[in-house]
Amino acid sequence: MARFAVRRLASMVAVMFAISILTFLLFQVLPNSDPSTRLAGRTASPTQIAKIRSDWGFDKPIYVQYIKTMGKILNGTVTSYQQQLPVEDQIRQDLPTTLSLAIGAGVIWLALGILFGVLSAWRAGRWLDRGLTVLSLVGVSMPVFFLGAVLSYYIGDKARILPAGDYVALTSDPWQWFKHMLMPWFALSVLFIGVYSRILRSTILDTINDDYVRTARAKGLSERQVMIRHVLRNSLIPIVSLWGLDFASVLGGGAILTETVFNLHGVGQYAAQSVEGLDIPPVLVITMFGAFAVVLLSAVVDIVYAALDPRIRL
C-alpha cells in the first residue's frame, strides 16, 4: 500500500507537470496579441502594462515565465483578459453548479445503468431485454446538445413541467435546485446509462458461466445469494472503475455541452466562453484544475478497484 502510494504520487506529479507544460505552451503558440497588453485591459497605462510584463515574466526566458505563471495559478492571482476579474473567484462561484451536475448525473447513471443492466441480463432474450436494448441504443446515439435542446424546449418552454435552464443554489432552495437540475442530469446521464447497462448485461451473462458461480450453486446457496454475492459482485468491478473514470472526465470538462445547453453557468460553460473569446488565463487555470481532478480521481479509482478486486496488488 505504501509502495503504491509513493508510486502513484510520483506518476501524478509527472502527469501534472506534463499537463502544466502543455497548457502553458498555449500562451506561447496561440496567435494573439501581447499577453501583457491584454491582461492589463483596454484602458491601461504603459506603466501598468510594464508591471504586468515583469510580474508574469513575459520579458524573461520561457522557463522563468513558466515558473511565474504556475506560481500565479497556485496563488489564485490570475485574472481574465475580458473582465480583468480573478479567475479563481469565478471558478469558486461556478464550481457548485458543476459539482451538482456531475455528482447528480453520476449517481443517476450508475444507479440506472446497474438497474437496467441487471434487468436486461435477468430477462436475457425476453421482451424486457429487447426493449431495454433498443432504448439503450437510442440513448447512446442521442447527442447531449440535441437531447438537451429537445428537453428544454418541450418539457421546459412548452409544457413548463420543469424549468428550462439556469441554476438555483442548493443552499438557497433545495427543491428548486432539484427541479432545475433534473433535466440537465437526465440529458448528461442518458448516454452513460445506455453504455453501462449494455456492459453490465454482457458481463453478467459471461460471469454466470464462470466456474465459481457453479461452485456457489453447488454449495447450496439460494439463487438470490448466488446472483447478488457472486455474479453481481464480480460483474460490478469493471462498471465501478469505469464509473470513476467517466465521472472524472465529466468533471474535467465532459459536461461543457450540458452546462451550455441549460445555461447553468458552471465551470464548463465559463471555460467554453473563455475559449470563444480567446481568453487564455481562465482556460489555463481551468485546464490545470480539471486535469488535476482527473489525475486525482483516477488514483482514487485505482484504490477502489484494488479494494473491489483482491487480485489487483497495490
Place this chain on the structure above:
Amino acid sequence: MSPGAHLLEVSNLKVSFQTEEGVVRAVDGVSFALEQGEVVAIVGESGSGKSVTAMTLLGLTRSPNASFEGSAQLEGKELITASEEQLREIRGGEIAMIFQDPMSSLDPVYRIGSQIVEQIVAHDFQVSKSEAMERAIALMDRVGIPRARERVRSYPHEFSGGMRQRVMIAMALSCSPKVLIADEPTTALDVTIQAQILDELRTLRKETDAGIILVTHDLGVVADIADRIVVMYAGRVVEQGTLDEIFYNPQHPYTWGLLGSITRVDRDTTGLLPSIPGTPPSLVSPPAGCHFRPRCPHAFDRCTDVPALEAHLPETPQHVDRCWLSAMQKRDLRQVGDRIGLAADEPVIA
C-alpha cells in the same frame, strides 16, 4: 435388492440439450448405484457425459434447453424432479461436489475462510459466524492446509492449484455430506500434486462413511481407490463392475482400449502409448446400434442393433456390459501380446 436400499441409485438417466445443431444426447441411459463408504469411479473419454451425469445429480444442468428422463434417488428421495428449495438443501448438504479446475472454482473476490463459512451457514442456521469460522479452520487443517488459522484470511489467488483443490475438498466436507462427487479433481494439477490430492481422497474414504463418486478419464487414477467402476462411452454406460472385474476381466472393447492406454509407472511405455484410434461420435447424430462401432475393430453385423447392458458371466451377475461379442470371443480378442488392449494391430503413437 429393493429400490431405496442404496445410498444413491441412478436408473436409466437421460439428459439431452436442445442446441442449434440439434438435440445433444449427452447422457443416454445411465444406471448405477452407490453405497455408503464406497467409491464408484465413472470413467470415459472427454465428452462421454461424465460431468453431465455428475452435475445432474445436483440439478446443476437444469436449464430451459435441457430435458431429463429416468431417475436418481438419494435414500429414496428423487433428485431429478426435486424442487429448487429441496435441491438447495441437498446441494452442499447431502451431496457435495468438487470440480475439475481449482484455479477457477473459487470466487476471486472473497477470502478462503469466508467461502467455506458461506456454505456452513447456508445449511446450519443455528451456527454463529465465529463458530463457522472455527469449523472452517478445522476443516482446512484436516485436508492438510498448513497454518490454516492464518490461511483462512487468504484470497484464492494466493493459493497454489493443489491448495485450492484442498480448499474445495474442505468446503465439500463442511456439512458432512452423504455423497461426495469429485469431477476430475486432479486433471488440472501437476503429477506430484495429483498424487497428493488422490492421497487426500483415500484418507477421506477411510475417515468418512460418505459414498464417493470419482469422475475421471484416466483408469490409472482409479486403480487403487475405486471399489467399482462405471465405464461410459458417448452418453451410455458400456461396462460396469468391481475394480478387479474391470481390470482383470474386462468385457467391452472400449474398456480394453482404455486399459491399453493407461500410463503405468511399473512398465516402461516411453514412446509406446497406444491410444484408442478415432474420435467419439457426435452426440447429435450418433451411429445406430453400438455407439463404439465406428472405432471397434471387432464390429460385426449384429452391432447395428443396440446391445443391452447386461451380465454375460454367470459367476459375476453384477458385472454388466454392452457388447454383442460372446464371452469366449472377448477373452480371445482382448489379449494383445501379454496384456489387454483393443486390437493386435493398434497404431502406436510415438
